[in-house]
Amino acid sequence: QTCALPIFDLATTLRQVGIRQRSLRSHCRLGRATELVFVLATGATVLIGGAAVAADIDWDAGAPADTSTDPATGGAGTWVEGGGTLLWNDGTNNVDFTANDNVTFGAANPVGTYDVTLGGSVTTTNLTFGATGVTITDATSGNTLSVVGQVILSGAGIGSFIKAPVTGNLATNVDTGSILNLSGTVSGTVQTLGAGLVDIVGGVAGLDSDAGTVRINGSGANTGAVTGTTTIDDSTVQVQSGSLSAASTVTVTGVTSVLDVDGGTVGAVTINSGTLDADGGIIGSLDLNAGATHSVAGTAQVTGATTIDSATLAQTGGTLNGVTVGAGGVLNASSGSATTVTASTATSDVNLSGDTSVTTLDLDGGTGHSIADTAEVTGATTIDSATLAQTGGTLNTVNVGATGTLDVSGGAVSGLVTNAGVINAGGGALNGGLTNGGTINANGNTTTFALAYTNINGITNTGDTTSTLSFGNTFTNTGTVAAGNGSVTIQAANIAVGAGTAITGTVSLEGNLSGSADLGGANVTGSVTIADGDSVTGVGTFTNTNTTISNIGAGGAGGVLTASSITNQNGATINVNANSTLTGTGNTTNNSGIVNVAGGGSLVEVTGDYNNLGTGVVNFNDAGAKTFDVQTGVITNAGALNFNAGTTTVNSAGGAIQRSEEHTSELQSLE
Numbered sequence: 211q212t213c214a215l216p217i218f219d220l221a222t223t224l225r226q227v228g229i230r231q232r233s234l235r236s237h238c239r240l241g242r243a244t245e246l247v248f249v250l251a252t253g254a255t256v257l258i259g260g261a262a263v264a265a266d267i268d269w270d271a272g273a274p275a276d277t278s279t280d281p282a283t284g285g286a287g288t289w290v291e292g293g294g295t296l297l298w299n300d301g302t303n304n305v306d307f308t309a310n311d312n313v314t315f316g317a318a319n320p321v322g323t324y325d326v327t328l329g330g331s332v333t334t335t336n337l338t339f340g341a342t343g344v345t346i347t348d349a350t351s352g353n354t355l356s357v358v359g360q361v362i363l364s365g366a367g368i369g370s371f372i373k374a375p376v377t378g379n380l381a382t383n384v385d386t387g388s389i390l391n392l393s394g395t396v397s398g399t400v401q402t403l404g405a406g407l408v409d410i411v412g413g414v415a416g417l418d419s420d421a422g423t424v425r426i427n428g429s430g431a432n433t434g435a436v437t438g439t440t441t442i443d444d445s446t447v448q449v450q451s452g453s454l455s456a457a458s459t460v461t462v463t464g465v466t467s468v469l470d471v472d473g474g475t476v477g478a479v480t481i482n483s484g485t486l487d488a489d490g491g492i493i494g495s496l497d498l499n500a501g502a503t504h505s506v507a508g509t510a511q512v513t514g515a516t517t518i519d520s521a522t523l524a525q526t527g528g529t530l531n532g533v534t535v536g537a538g539g540v541l542n543a544s545s546g547s548a549t550t551v552t553a554s555t556a557t558s559d560v561n562l563s564g565d566t567s568v569t570t571l572d573l574d575g576g577t578g579h580s581i582a583d584t585a586e587v588t589g590a591t592t593i594d595s596a597t598l599a600q601t602g603g604t605l606n607t608v609n610v611g612a613t614g615t616l617d618v619s620g621g622a623v624s625g626l627v628t629n630a631g632v633i634n635a636g637g638g639a640l641n642g643g644l645t646n647g648g649t650i651n652a653n654g655n656t657t658t659f660a661l662a663y664t665n666i667n668g669i670t671n672t673g674d675t676t677s678t679l680s681f682g683n684t685f686t687n688t689g690t691v692a693a694g695n696g697s698v699t700i701q702a703a704n705i706a707v708g709a710g711t712a713i714t715g716t717v718s719l720e721g722n723l724s725g726s727a728d729l730g731g732a733n734v735t736g737s738v739t740i741a742d743g744d745s746v747t748g749v750g751t752f753t754n755t756n757t758t759i760s761n762i763g764a765g766g767a768g769g770v771l772t773a774s775s776i777t778n779q780n781g782a783t784i785n786v787n788a789n790s791t792l793t794g795t796g797n798t799t800n801n802s803g804i805v806n807v808a809g810g811g812s813l814v815e816v817t818g819d820y821n822n823l824g825t826g827v828v829n830f831n832d833a834g835a836k837t838f839d840v841q842t843g844v845i846t847n848a849g850a851l852n853f854n855a856g857t858t859t860v861n862s863a864g865g866a867i868q869r870s871e872e873h874t875s876e877l878q879s880l881e
Contacts, residue, residue: 264335267307269315269326270299284318284341288349290329309333310358315370317341328353328374335359339370339390348374348394357381363388363406373412382408384422393432400424400436402445410434410452417454419445426474428452434474442467442484449474449491462486471510478514481521488512488528496530498523498539506530506546525566535560535576543568543585553579553596562587562603571605573598573614581605581621593631600638610648618657635679652677652698665689671696671715685721691732693717705736707746722758731774737782738762740769740790749773754803756781763790768810775818778803780825786811788834794818798843801826809834809856819843819864822851830858840864 272285282299289297289307296304298313307313312335318324323343328350336359337346346355354377361380363370366387372394379398384390384406391409392400399416402408407423416438417424423446428434434452444464447454453475454460460479462469467484469476471491479486480497481504488510495514498504498521506512510528518539525541530548535541535558541551544564551568553560558576562568562585570589573579573596581587585603593614600618607625610616616627619636627633627640629648636653643661644650649668654675664686671677674695685702693715705721713730720735726744733750737758740746742765752773754760760783763769768789774796778784782803786792789810798818802825807813809832813820820840822828826849830836833856838845844864845851851867860867 264310264312265300265305265308266312267298267300267305267314269297269313270304271297271326272318272324273299273304282314282316284316284324284344286324286326288327288329289332289346291332293329307332307334310335312336312338312359314338314340315344328355331377332356333358336362338362338364339368340364342368342370345371346374347371360403361390363390363404380414384408386422399438410436413437416440417447419443419447421445423448425450426452426454428474442469444484446470448472449476453477486523526564544583556595571598577615607642612648617653619653619655635677636675650679652679652693652696656680658682662686665691666710668692669698669700670694671698687711687725687727690714691717713748734773738771740771742766742769742789745770745772747772751775751777753777753779754782754784755779756803759783759785761785761787762792763787763811765808775799777801778805778826786813794820801828801849803827805829806831807836807838807858808832809836812837812839815840815843817842820845820862822847822849824848826850827852829854830856832856835859 268282269284270282271287272283287297291309292306294306296306298305298307310333325345325347328348331354333356337357354375356377357380360383363384365385368388371391375394376396380396381401381403382390384404386405388406389409391411393411395412396414399418400414401418402420402422402424405422407425409425409427411427411432411434413433413435417436417440419442426434426449428451435455437455440454440460442462444466446468448470450472451474455477460469460476462481462484465483469486471488473491475492477494479493481499481501483500485501486504488506489508490510493512496512496516498518500521502522504521504523506525507527512530515532516530517534517536518541519536520538522540525543525546527546529546533541533548533551535553537555537557540559542561543566545566547567550570551560552572553576554574556575559578561580563582564585566585568587571587571591573593575595577597579596580599581603582601583603587605589606591605591608593616594611595613597615597617600621602621604621605623608616608623608627610629610631612630614631615634617634618638620638622639622641625642627644629645631648632651634651634653635657637655637657639658641660644659644663646664646666652669652671653673654677656678658680660682662684663681666689668690670692671694676697678699681702684704685700686706688708688710690712691698697716699718699720702721705719705723707725707727711727713732717732718735719732722736723734723738727746728748730748731750735753736755737760740762742763749772756779762771765788770791772793772795776794776799778801780802784805786807788808791812791814793814795816798821799815800821800823802823805828807830829852831854835856836858838858838860840862842863845862845867847867
């Protein structure tokens with residue numbers, strides 16, 4: 211506001227003879243405004259009005275209007291511009307409010323709460339609450355408050371309310387321990403500059419939180435809504451109910467910034483530094499670009515996409531949707547659920563534990579991924595150029611790409627594993643089976659595989675562990691099995707070996723062995739079934755377990771089994787069928803079961819003894835010629851050697867054998 215000043219048309223020849231400065235208070239009330247008075251030689255004066263400076267006035271409605279007692283006394287009243295109400299005190303006089311004045315609302319006498327009602331729309335520069343319990347309200351639902359400076363709560367323990375509509379932006383400066391409650395509407399952006407609390411209960415167009423704490427809390431008729439953009443810089447915004455509108459973008463910057471969502475709805479959230487702490491509510495989307503302490507827990511929901519770059523998100527509850535973990539990103543989920551989770555780079559990291567449930571897991575990079583405890587992936591898991599360590603939990607179908615690794619040491623895979631990469635088998639169960647591509651690296655403990663499996667590309671033991679691979683049905687080997695400096699045991703109901711088999715190190719095959727191959731010293735436990743024309747050689751120890759029946763040859767061209775050491779357990783049977791040979795090459799053969807040798811068949815012991823133990827029975831049957839050839843050691847017999855028919859040529863190079871007198875078969879010793 212300015213005062214009307216006289217306008218003079220002065221001739222350029224007039225001479226100035228003096229200058230004075232005087233207050234404008236006597237002309238009109240303009241706070242600290244002054245005017246310059248030029249005195250000319252003619253005696254005329256020229257007045258140049260100074261710019262008005264806003265007056266500092268205190269609300270004095272609690273004192274009679276005709277007094278000027280200082281300090282002012284607060285109380286209920288109507289705030290208008292001008293009007294002659296004289297409800298304000300400038301420290302000297304009771305005055306009216308003039309637009310852009312700085313106003314302060316102090317304590318009532320006696321101390322208590324009071325309402326200040328707008329009697330018209332007013333504009334103030336700075337509005338200060340110096341006492342608690344003051345409410346600015348609107349009587350007509352049409353008046354508005356405009357604050358071109360700041361709303362100030364000076365000191366601790368002050369709680370004040372603005373229920374009247376505010377036009378334009380609203381800057382707030384609330385001291386620590388005080389609360390400003392905004393339950394009206396603000397047509398512009400609310401900015402926080404103080405360390406105290408601003409409680410947004412009504413609706414505001416935007417939020418710029420630069421200090422302190424902002425609480426969004428709508429209920430009933432109060433929307434508690436920020437309808438436009440929210441920015442958070444080195445401060446905290448708490449969403450308890452209400453909304454940071456779904457159409458808005460919430461940007462969090464500053465290392466001490468916190469977006470704390472406990473309820474309500476929040477739109478698109480971008481965090482460049484600072485922290486997200488979501489325990490409830492609904493978030494439209496989430497973009498984390500920095501920070502290591504973000505969390506989603508409780509009943510919180512992120513309904514849109516979540517991206518994590520150079521940041522860590524801990525999920526201990528709630529739901530996520532469409533998560534992409536990018537460069538330097540980490541998702542640590544120990545509870546809650548997520549739909550698709552994608553690790554997109556070599557520095558991405560996804561860790562699933564607890565009772566977390568994920569629908570689809572797509573690992574396109576990174577070697578630190580894990581699943582543990584009772585976590586589950588209910589849909590497909592894809593592993594490309596990545597490693598997933600499974601120590602627990604459940605996977606469904608898994609596709610391991612050419613550069614992917616599934617490292618299993620616990621838990622289970624319920625669906626089929628399609629493998630073109632590496633399976634590190636250190637425990638756990640592949641209950642849906644495993645395709646024939648890729649390799650298996652035995653990595654300790656016992657790993658079970660359902661269904662049939664054919665080893666084409668190799669089984670290794672790079673960690674030199676003691677490992678067991680247990681296949682539920684048929685294991686077929688046409689590739690390498692390399693035990694390294696450890697050991698590998700392969701178990702299956704049926705084990706078939708064929709061309710391409712190359713076995714090195716300490717390898718044991720447990721099951722019904724068939725096929726034709728050099729086993730490279732592998733131990734065989736169980737039965738063997740060797741077809742006519744097939745030859746299984748290079749066996750380390752062959753143990754024919756009790757209740758099993760082994761057949762060498764099928765009665766035609768015959769088959770061959772060659773082992774360093776042979777044990778036929780009590781209750782077990784070995785049938786050396788026509789034209790077939792069972793040879794021990796390195797150590798003693800111990801027979802406690804039954805050995806049947808048909809015509810044309812041979813028992814050969816190259817360097818050791820042949821011990822027929824107390825329960826052992828060796829039957830040389832039918833009319834065809836048979837051979838019992840112990841080339842270096844001796845034949846010891848505590849059981850029965852039955853030469854039932856035909857001719858058996860016997861050689862016990864180390865000494866005589868015991869022969870039962872009741873048999874009439876011909877016995878001929880080889881020279």
